[in-house]
Amino acid sequence: EVQLVESGGGLVKPGGSLRLSCAASGFTFINAWMSWVRQAPGKGLEWVGRIKSRTDGGTTDYAAPVKDRFSISRDDSKNTLYLQMNSLKTEDTAVYYCSTDPPGYWGQGTLVTVSS
Amino acid sequence: DVVMTQSPLSLPVTLGQPASISCTSSQSLVHSDGNTYLNWFQQRPGQSPRRLIYKVSNRDSGVPDRFSGSGSGTDFTLKISRVEAEDVGVYYCMQGTHWPRTFGQGTKVEIK
Numbered sequence: 001e002v003q004l005v006e007s008g009g010g011l012v013k014p015g016g017s018l019r020l021s022c023a024a025s026g027f028t029f030i031n032a033w034m035s036w037v038r039q040a041p042g043k044g045l046e047w048v049g050r051i052k053s054r055t056d057g058g059t060t061d062y063a064a065p066v067k068d069r070f071s072i073s074r075d076d077s078k079n080t081l082y083l084q085m086n087s088l089k090t091e092d093t094a095v096y097y098c099s100t101d102p103p104g105y106w107g108q109g110t111l112v113t114v115s116s
Numbered sequence: 117d118v119v120m121t122q123s124p125l126s127l128p129v130t131l132g133q134p135a136s137i138s139c140t141s142s143q144s145l146v147h148s149d150g151n152t153y154l155n156w157f158q159q160r161p162g163q164s165p166r167r168l169i170y171k172v173s174n175r176d177s178g179v180p181d182r183f184s185g186s187g188s189g190t191d192f193t194l195k196i197s198r199v200e201a202e203d204v205g206v207y208y209c210m211q212g213t214h215w216p217r218t219f220g221q222g223t224k225v226e227i228k
Contacts, residue, residue: 045222047219103157
């Protein structure tokens with residue numbers, strides 16, 4: 001059974017940093033492209049970024065609102081995906097989901113609240 | 117970015133009756149590889165999104181056959197042949213042809 005379990009969310013002040021993790025199991029993580037998607041409270045879904053598998057270059061792509069502030073990485077030895085978020089803004093407040101790419105599987109999400 | 121426009125945004129339906137959601141993209145979703153990467157997701161209250169349909173009309177494993185997807189180019193439709201109580205939630209279309217991926221605004225399905 002495929003499982004994606006996010007962690008690391010919480011309350012952070014504007015300008016602060018946070019790192020989210022996503023532990024994957026039930027599929028061959030090393031071959032998978034992975035993504036982060038977020039959902040602001042009461043709002044729709046927004047793509048954050050993606051990382052390809054290492055064999056496909058391991059490159060990343062980001063949505064414009066987070067480019068240069070967020071960074072996606074992976075540790076294939078730990079089957080774990082990361083989202084490093086810097087220079088956080090109040091508008092980054094959202095539930096952050098990790099998903100496979102294509103997005104057939106999703107985690108349960110972790111809430112990030114950016115507030116003073 | 118490709119803009120995905122859904123209609124209606126709110127859809128009250130009677131149990132057992134059909135429902136239909138439209139999704140229109142601002143650009144063709146036909147990829148250079150010939151595929152059309154249009155997905156449909158269901159998000160029940162308090163839950164994570166769940167993919168129902170990929171590449172326009174392919175149902176994911178475990179998705180009831182009352183859900184069907186159709187369309188081409190820039191115009192797509194999700195149909196529920198007979199709405200059941202468990203279908204309440206918000207439905208999103210999403211394009212995976214162009215970067216960045218973009219979602220529709222969501223259509224809230226509720227029971228009358």
